[in-house]
Amino acid sequence: xxxxxxxxxxxxxxxxxxxxxxxxxxxxxxxxxxxxxxxxxxxxxxxxxxxxxxxxxxxxxxxxxxxxxxxxxxxxxxxxxxxxxxxxxxxxxxxxxxxxxxxxxxxxxxxxxxxxxxxxxxxxxxxxxxxxxxxxxxxxxxxxxxxxxxxxxxxxxxxxxxxxxxxxxxxxxxxxxxxxxxxxxxxxxxxxxxxxxxxxxxxxxxxxxxxxxxxxxxxxxxxxxxxxxxxxxxxxxxxx
Amino acid sequence: xxxxxxxxxxxxxxxxxxxxxxxxxxxxxxxxxxxxxxxxxxxxxxxxxxxxxxxxxxxxxxxxxxxxxxxxxxxxxxxxxxxxxxxxxxxxxxxxxxxxxxxxxxxxxxxxxxxxxxxxxxxxxxxxxxxxxxxxxxxxxxxxxxxxxxxxxxxxxxxxxxxxxxxxxxxxxxxxxxxxxxxxxxxxxxxxxxxxxxxxxxxxxxxxxxxxxxxxxxxxxxxxxxxxxxxxxxxxxxxx
Numbered sequence: 001x002x003x004x005x006x007x008x009x010x011x012x013x014x015x016x017x018x019x020x021x022x023x024x025x026x027x028x029x030x031x032x033x034x035x036x037x038x039x040x041x042x043x044x045x046x047x048x049x050x051x052x053x054x055x056x057x058x059x060x061x062x063x064x065x066x067x068x069x070x071x072x073x074x075x076x077x078x079x080x081x082x083x084x085x086x087x088x089x090x091x092x093x094x095x096x097x098x099x100x101x102x103x104x105x106x107x108x109x110x111x112x113x114x115x116x117x118x119x120x121x122x123x124x125x126x127x128x129x130x131x132x133x134x135x136x137x138x139x140x141x142x143x144x145x146x147x148x149x150x151x152x153x154x155x156x157x158x159x160x161x162x163x164x165x166x167x168x169x170x171x172x173x174x175x176x177x178x179x180x181x182x183x184x185x186x187x188x189x190x191x192x193x194x195x196x197x198x199x200x201x202x203x204x205x206x207x208x209x210x211x212x213x214x215x216x217x218x219x220x221x222x223x224x225x226x227x228x229x230x231x232x233x234x235x236x237x238x239x240x
Numbered sequence: 241x242x243x244x245x246x247x248x249x250x251x252x253x254x255x256x257x258x259x260x261x262x263x264x265x266x267x268x269x270x271x272x273x274x275x276x277x278x279x280x281x282x283x284x285x286x287x288x289x290x291x292x293x294x295x296x297x298x299x300x301x302x303x304x305x306x307x308x309x310x311x312x313x314x315x316x317x318x319x320x321x322x323x324x325x326x327x328x329x330x331x332x333x334x335x336x337x338x339x340x341x342x343x344x345x346x347x348x349x350x351x352x353x354x355x356x357x358x359x360x361x362x363x364x365x366x367x368x369x370x371x372x373x374x375x376x377x378x379x380x381x382x383x384x385x386x387x388x389x390x391x392x393x394x395x396x397x398x399x400x401x402x403x404x405x406x407x408x409x410x411x412x413x414x415x416x417x418x419x420x421x422x423x424x425x426x427x428x429x430x431x432x433x434x435x436x437x438x439x440x441x442x443x444x445x446x447x448x449x450x451x452x453x454x455x456x457x458x459x460x461x462x463x464x465x466x467x468x469x470x471x472x473x474x475x476x477x478x479x480x
Binding site: 112211234 | 328330349352353354355357358361367369417418420421424425427428429431432443444447448451452455464465466467468469470471473474475476477478479480
């Protein structure tokens with residue numbers, strides 16, 4: 001609909017699916033929701049819980065204003081992503097490798113396509129198989145934060161992080177693990193000399209972050225235990 | 241100990257850990273176990289369940305004889321692995337890429353180091369971070385079988401497998417999944433044209449195999465539901 005001031009015909013609702021809606025439809029006096037919408041015109045439809053009732057509504061839309069940095073970020077993202085404003089694994093690989101190539105202090109062979117696919121799976125909260133601006137921003141902020149930790153804990157300035165340094169780095173990055181998990185992580189992500197280069201380090205942290213998030217999301221009653229059947233198990237672990 | 245015919249001193253047991261032992265120590269008349277041991281001399285110590293009892297034992301060691309093919313396979317493995325008879329991710333990458341380079345009908349960029357690390361994690365049943373001969377043989381036989389499926393289901397001879405063909409290939413390879421899982425798998429492993437090249441296809445199947453196995457191992461009571469705390473969850477998912 002483009003600047004249409006008239007009452008919307010019934011057909012409009014037959015042929016246009018809703019873009020966003022409240023998570024649960026309950027008879028509350030106040031409902032607050034947060035949506036991320038593409039630029040465009042939208043119709044907002046408030047309704048009473050019981051049908052055939054009349055009521056007054058107070059609608060308060062808030063929107064965040066972008067800082068100068070965010071505007072620049074959006075412009076760069078748009079340039080990579082194109083009109084669909086979504087990036088795929090290849091595009092993510094281009095961005096990440098372009099950035100780390102500038103940092104000579106980071107010893108790395110660059111991110112493989114496989115690592116980027118895994119990163120997309122772990123950061124793709126809306127399940128599209130791509131990263132939108134929000135998801136990419138989230139990943140980007142994490143990488144920026146984790147890069148600082150990497151350089152701080154690379155105490156011997158080897159441009160890689162040893163399995164010993166990795167423990168401290170993980171703690172600093174906010175992950176409290178047990179010894180067995182530290183060992184498993186080094187076995188999986190370190191090279192023959194028990195060192196992690198930057199891309200392995202980031203891949204590891206992205207997965208840790210994703211796996212912690214998946215656990216919390218599944219632990220709905222918050223008792224620290226999740227119960228999974230085989231399909232739920234595969235859904236969580238195959239897309240990672 | 242080297243060909244020592246005398247009674248072993250107490251110290252021997254203080255300084256030599258056992259190489260293999262029965263899984264559970266119970267008072268059964270007959271115990272059968274299967275071990276995979278490195279070449280060497282071993283001491284076998286039968287014991288009564290209750291202490292200070294005397295008894296007679298009948299010990300029957302069986303060993304499998306290698307076929308000619310297996311001998312060749314062992315020789316190749318030894319060549320790659322060196323004296324430790326274990327291969328790491330780099331060595332695995334060399335082998336796999338050397339083999340697939342010979343198959344011109346398989347369109348692939350080759351296996352990345354990241355894929356090989358993941359494969360080792362999923363096939364490494366004894367948790368050493370490397371593959372021993374048995375584990376590599378298991379992986380190798382799977383890849384051989386899955387390659388046949390790949391070429392059979394690549395019906396349009398595109399040298400890649402489309403997401404549509406992938407469903408049939410997965411069923412043929414013995415994986416019964418639901419629609420949601422097929423979608424997730426394609427999103428994770430297919431490229432922009434919704435096609436899987438050979439290395440993505442194999443990475444996907446190795447992970448499926450590993451995840452099914454992990455689920456079965458954790459579902460000890462066989463009720464089809466696993467319960468995990470956060471550390472168990474991370475142990476299973478970070479080493480994958």
